[in-house]
Amino acid sequence: MFAGEPPSSSDPTKRPCRQISSVLETFRRLLLQIGGANIAARIALKAYLATLGAGKVGFTILGKQADGDSQYVGGLRGIVERNVMRYYLAIEAHLGALSVPPDARAETSMRDWFAATERYPLQLHELGRSDYFEMKRVEYRRQAPLISRAY
Numbered sequence: 001m002f003a004g005e006p007p008s009s010s011d012p013t014k015r016p017c018r019q020i021s022s023v024l025e026t027f028r029r030l031l032l033q034i035g036g037a038n039i040a041a042r043i044a045l046k047a048y049l050a051t052l053g054a055g056k057v058g059f060t061i062l063g064k065q066a067d068g069d070s071q072y073v074g075g076l077r078g079i080v081e082r083n084v085m086r087y088y089l090a091i092e093a094h095l096g097a098l099s100v101p102p103d104a105r106a107e108t109s110m111r112d113w114f115a116a117t118e119r120y121p122l123q124l125h126e127l128g129r130s131d132y133f134e135m136k137r138v139e140y141r142r143q144a145p146l147i148s149r150a151y
Helices: 014-050 075-097 102-117 129-150
Strands: 061-064 070-072
Touching: 075 102, 102 129
Parallel strands: none
Antiparallel strands: 061 070
């Protein structure tokens, strides 16, 4: 073999090149899949903000509107702020319910969480009281057997 001549297919030095090429191709495909998921997530977020999430706001006040009302943050930051508050209120309701007998904790926690979220209707109101309790009771009955098996 002369200098500058490509290695033959029987040349053992070509095998590592193929392996490296295969690894690079796999890495490229992985990046494309991750990028594709990222694009899909961005599209889903934009769709949510244009439909169900349109008009929903967070807690940070950005300034005043022309009519004097507060202007709240929206978009992704608003989503994050609402979710953080929901989780905080859920933890607070759960810990508060620990002071009642175990068989009353679920109802107490649901009642306290709903009451806490209603203090922030602009940001957190999603369902009426009866719809919320109906949904949560069905969910609790569905999960109860799984929870009892876990303990």
